[in-house]
Amino acid sequence: MNTPAAVLASLMTSIGNDHAQGNNAARPPESSQERSPDGASGDGARHEGDGGGGGEAAPATSVLKTACVPLTRVHALVNPLSGGVDARATEQMREALSEYAFESEVFELGENGFAETIEQAFAGGPDLVIVLAGDGTARAIAAKAGADGPLVAPLPGGTMNMLPKALYHTADWKLALERLLSEGQVRPVSGGTLDGHPFYCAAIIGSPALWAPAREALRGWRIKRAWLYGLRAFKRAFSGRIRFRLDGGRTERAEALVLISPLISRAMETPTGLEAAIMNLNDAADAFRLAARALFDDWRADPMVRTRPSRRIDIAARSRIPAILDGESVALEAFAEARFLPVAFRTLAPPPEQGDGV
Numbered sequence: 001m002n003t004p005a006a007v008l009a010s011l012m013t014s015i016g017n018d019h020a021q022g023n024n025a026a027r028p029p030e031s032s033q034e035r036s037p038d039g040a041s042g043d044g045a046r047h048e049g050d051g052g053g054g055g056e057a058a059p060a061t062s063v064l065k066t067a068c069v070p071l072t073r074v075h076a077l078v079n080p081l082s083g084g085v086d087a088r089a090t091e092q093m094r095e096a097l098s099e100y101a102f103e104s105e106v107f108e109l110g111e112n113g114f115a116e117t118i119e120q121a122f123a124g125g126p127d128l129v130i131v132l133a134g135d136g137t138a139r140a141i142a143a144k145a146g147a148d149g150p151l152v153a154p155l156p157g158g159t160m161n162m163l164p165k166a167l168y169h170t171a172d173w174k175l176a177l178e179r180l181l182s183e184g185q186v187r188p189v190s191g192g193t194l195d196g197h198p199f200y201c202a203a204i205i206g207s208p209a210l211w212a213p214a215r216e217a218l219r220g221w222r223i224k225r226a227w228l229y230g231l232r233a234f235k236r237a238f239s240g241r242i243r244f245r246l247d248g249g250r251t252e253r254a255e256a257l258v259l260i261s262p263l264i265s266r267a268m269e270t271p272t273g274l275e276a277a278i279m280n281l282n283d284a285a286d287a288f289r290l291a292a293r294a295l296f297d298d299w300r301a302d303p304m305v306r307t308r309p310s311r312r313i314d315i316a317a318r319s320r321i322p323a324i325l326d327g328e329s330v331a332l333e334a335f336a337e338a339r340f341l342p343v344a345f346r347t348l349a350p351p352p353e354q355g356d357g358v
Contacts, residue, residue, distance in 0.1 A: 064101040067181045069348065071102040075126040077118065077141065079109040079133035084157040085173065089132060096177055102127075109133060118144070126150050128348055132173055134158040136328045143198040147188070147343040153180050154347075160327030162201040166264050167349040184348035190262050190271040191344035195336045199325040200344060201264050205315060205336075206242050206256035206279075207322065242317045246276055246310040254278045259313065259338055273309035274340045313338040 074097060078090045090108045097104035107121045118141060121129055128151040131138045138154035142163075145152045155173040156164040167189075168176035191200035241253045256279040262271035314337055315321060321332040 065099050065181075066101050068184050069186060071100075071127045073124065073126045074100075074102050074104045074128045074130065075121045075124070076104065076106045076130040077109055077121050077133060077137075078106060079137060079157065081110075082132075082134040082137070082157045083159040084134075084161060084171070085132055089157075089173075092174070093130075093132060093177075096174065100181065109137070122150070128153060130155060130177070132157040135160055135162065135326055138163060139198050139200065139326055139328070142189075142200065142345040142347075145345050147345060149345070151186065151346050151348045153177075153184075153349070158327070162264075162326045166201055167347060169350075169353065179350055180348050183350040185351055187347050187349050187351075188343040189345050189347050191341050192259060192261060192274050192338055193341065194259075194323060194325060194330075194338045195332050197325055197330055198341075198344065199259075200261055201326045202261065203259040203326075203338065204256065204324040205259070205321060205332075206254065242315055242321060244278075244316070245314045246308065247312055248314075252278065254280050257313070257315065259310075267307060268309065271342055273311045274313070274338070275307055276310045276313060278306045278308075311340040 076093050076097060078085070078093050080087050080089045090106060094104075094106045097106065105121075105124075107117050109117055122144065129141065129145065130153045131141050132155045133141075135158035138158065142152045142154060153176075154164050154167070155176045156168070156171045157173055161171055164173075164176060165171065168179050170176050170179070189200055191198060192203065193199070194203050194205075241255055242257060243251055243253055244257055245251050258277040258279065260267075260275040260277060262268045262273075262275075265275045267275050314335075315332075316335050319334060321334065321336055323330050323332055323336075
């Protein structure tokens with residue numbers, strides 16, 4: 001029998017899962033007519049000689065691909081220990097980038113010297129920093145680049161991969177790499193911060209966020225730990241309400257508050273703020289109805305949900321506030337502040353597809 005707690009877990013993951021749809025959509029084939037960096041077409045090897053055909057042919061050289069936008073230097077950060085890649089990822093990334101005309105260097109993130117490796121990747125003035133690592137690492141590197149730093153391309157290398165799926169519509173990092181280099185445009189990405197923690201897709205604040213540890217424990221088949229996490233979340237469901245103010249307005253209460261960035265929000269045509277979804281679930285029946293709408297309908301139409309745009313959100317609770325930022329769990333203090341960032345960082349990605357978002 002389904003419990004209200006299980007329904008809340010389903011609702012919590014629906015935002016991340018929405019972008020996984022359509023990953024296998026057909027893409028037009030790339031042109032077979034590639035060009036070399038000097039502009040010559042790659043349809044054959046040039047020959048040396050006196051013009052009479054008696055000279056020996058020069059050895060054929062491989063034709064390097066050119067990216068869709070001018071790129072001089074590209075750096076890549078790879079964590080082979082993250083959940084979405086394997087031990088061969090570093091070498092596979094080197095091989096993939098070596099096919100292009102730009103200079104490239106791949107840095108491997110290990111258990112030691114994590115911060116130092118990231119600093120090395122940003123040194124030397126790269127035009128683009130590619131990230132193949134976990135969700136938290138991708139968010140941290142995007143925040144480091146900011147609006148004025150190099151382009152950042154977060155590839156799907158974590159578990160939820162909310163940000164990569166929102167940008168590249170696939171969970172396959174090799175396909176995402178091909179799309180960003182062959183179809184990409186320079187795009188500003190808006191987002192937000194929650195007590196200094198960046199997010200670019202969505203922040204889930206309140207008791208539903210407590211289900212993230214239980215979900216991760218189940219993925220690792222740690223049944224006992226998952227049960228303990230789930231029991232803790234169930235005890236707080238429908239009782240641990242949060243207080244909040246939107247843009248300095250009156251104080252309100254809610255079971256949960258979801259802040260959705262313009263990157264994935266269907267309700268916002270322009271990046272003017274975060275879409276604040278206010279959820280008040282009085283009992284299990286409300287949770288079941290809201291979960292059904294999240295799966296089969298527009299969840300905004302549920303009477304238990306109100307949405308409005310906001311640029312600054314003040315949040316308070318009686319104890320530490322659980323939250324999930326782009327799929328990663330964080331524990332906030334009893335008072336927290338969220339702010340909207342019109343341009344959080346810049347990326348190289350295909351144009352948004354019609355119908356994207358939640």
